[in-house]
Amino acid sequence: MATRNIPVLLLVCLRLSGIALLCILWEILPRSGLVNPTFFPPLSAVLQEVAALLRDQHLLGHTIATLWRVVAGIVLAALLAVPAGAILGYWLPGLAAGLNPLFRILAQVNPFSLMTVFLLFFGIGEKAKLIIVAWVAFWPLLHHVIGGVQNVDADLLKAARSMGTSPSRLFLRIILPGAAPSILLGVRTSIILLLAILVAGEMLGGLAGLGWLLHWSSNYYSSPYATTPIFAVGLCISLIGVALSAILRKLERDLFFWKPLESAWSAAPAPRTLRSRPNRIFAVTVLSAMFLLLVAGGASTSRLSKTNGSFSGEGDVPPPSASGHSGHMSHERSLPAAGQSGHSGHTAPSASPVQSGHP
């Protein structure tokens, strides 16, 4: 714990310098030719690609679609897992212990292996993806809920029962709050895996979402560096992952200020003074953003899926010339011609070694 001696300001600088160094290296190494820029494009090209995708390929819509699926899947899993886990953990602990092996088998059922079956049952639409996310999120959540319920302070339970609390009130007031930190921990630990699984699911079968965009854009290498779209979409996915886990961490710190935080590698120990008072503003903001996302994101996602579905065939192969064919493409875009030329027209900086545009 030698980090306690580092002042906070210096620590912030240190952390930022880590990112800055990465950015500079990412820019310089490909440009200087130490790394093959065809495989590893410089940061500026990737950022340009992000801008181009944002302009032409509904990057924002795809991001919202992915986020919506993650949030909706987790909410679905939580709605199922919390009551089930509470009942099993509190009222039927024997059954929970007996069922444990079965749960563990089911938790090991890889959603990839059943992807086709899910697709057969639920179609390639939203349902299959939601089920995949919910499936992956459900088992760790259930595990954590059962664990959390069983670790609720027994004195609290006894006190509540001795005062004649009804079971439903006991559940809402004692068991659920007692298990909440454990539940959030379950979500937080599985969020990266969830995102990875979801992206893979979108890559394998879907019509919207970042995974679909990645799959689509890695099929056509229009930009000067072959792998730029992959890196651009990858950057977005990673940033989503970082943001989601940061939000969950902050939520955990704000909501459960009364619980000592066990650090998953926080180099600086969290200053105690900041956690002395509950801060509900952030939690309320997150919650309302979640609701907004659930409502608006669902609508936007279904619209985007329909848009892409109509041109999923020709979308894979963009027309060779920018102005020629885009006139009779059926898909819905505000400016099809401008969009196409914008994407293929954003060429490399002049120093780039590979200048092959479209085949």
Place this chain on the structure above:
Amino acid sequence: MKWIISVHRKLLSFYLFFLVLIVWELAPRLGFVSNVFVPPFSRIVETGVELGLTNIFLYISISLKRVFVGFVLATVLALPLGFILAGAMPKLAAFLHPLTKFLSSIPPFILFPVFVIIIGIGEGGIYTVIFWSSFWPILFTTIAGIQSVDPLLIRSAKSMNAGKLVIFTKVILPGASPTLITGLRTGLTMSFFMLIGSESMGADSGMGWMIHNAQSMGFVERIYLGAIMVAGVGLALNYVLEYLESAVLQWRQAPDSSNKAAA
């Protein structure tokens, strides 16, 4: 009477297991679900027999080999790196923290196309995916584990004039080992999850490939067979690690359970 209850307790999970199997067998046969989408369990067993035990073991061993190569590589690199970062250079750890956070949240699949371009189709890409997905959990938990070792223990060891090496092997390592093993378990689970996906993307053997192949050929029975195989192997791996955990951390078990009983 008591022993009946204890036997019943032990068999409880098996009852449900058999119940699931019976429902699986009867539902398609009685026409509740389409027997094309959900073939009855006996047909899946039949397919397994048809495929042959040798083939099944071959697929499993190929997949296991991939997991182990990637996982061992990740462990060998991440554990020492975590020791060094957490123990010797906490400033460097703080410096690298955002970077590692960012890298760890890159899903390994999206790197797969890049790996294929750089390394080529074949084992390299799969090893890299597995390495990537198990490296970060192991590194994070290693650092967390070492930083959460009680400083009092380290100080008391120091006051008894223990050398750095002795402190590391006698105090820090045992103190951090529960967390280390949790990290290893997380890494293995993660990499096993990723294995199936990466095998179905670019491989010509293994369980993921078998499932992928069955998917593209429309052998629904084989998909289920593959799912069962994957789940079984994953479960077995989990149990092995749990056994190792309880064997290594025997000293840890007693206070833990007494704590729970007290609570």
